[in-house]
């Protein structure tokens with residue numbers, strides 16, 4: 610891949626989705642996956658309470674079956690039981706291990722784990738803490754922020770860049786030092802201009818509110834309320 614697609618020469622880089630993992634994973638010592646609605650917000654809440662999350666690739670029935678065989682609960686997308694909904698995890702018990710499939714965040718974690726980079730997950734709730742951990746893990750090598758994006762429900766499953774992940778990524782970039790690529794700088798400037806103020810009006814938020822999960826949006830909108838820095842090790846975020 611040509612060097613400019615890897616945002617060569619910058620210490621803080623930003624790209625979108627699975628192809629972004631491929632592009633930035635080549636050089637970056639750390640990849641930070643950002644999927645604000647909802648996977649990485651859910652991970653922050655669970656890990657912040659002392660639980661750990663096993664990310665599962667979306668629709669990977671074999672991985673889900675393996676997790677069940679190992680006695681792990683497997684979260685659904687929707688539901689009041691432990692699920693992908695952040696609001697279902699606010700009382701998760703310390704020591705719980707939850708296998709969590711998600712279309713975007715969990716799938717990206719799995720992809721990123723194959724690049725050799727350290728893999729962190731971040732969101733608005735833990736942006737400053739995750740940025741500090743990324744910096745510490747990276748040393749003098751570059752950090753790549755992956756804005757997860759969502760999916761258009763259309764043939765080919767195309768990526769839909771989304772507001773909430775631009776903001777989450779921008780919050781993390783804002784807490785990292787200079788040496789930002791233009792792509793990373795754009796996200797930081799957007800975040801600095803708006804904060805989380807418009808998050809509850811974006812497409813993903815409206816979708817969740819209409820589905821009856823306004824608390825998910827409220828939890829995702831809280832900025833720097835958490836010091837959890839979920840790091841993927843041996844298939845678990847903790």
Ligand SMILES: O=C(O)[C@H](CS(=O)(=O)O)OP(=O)(O)O
Pocket residue numbers: 644646647648649686693711712713714715759760
């Ligand atoms: O949290 C979500 O609502 C989405 C579900 S889906 O992608 O819209 O089916 O998952 P996530 O992977 O957390 O973006």
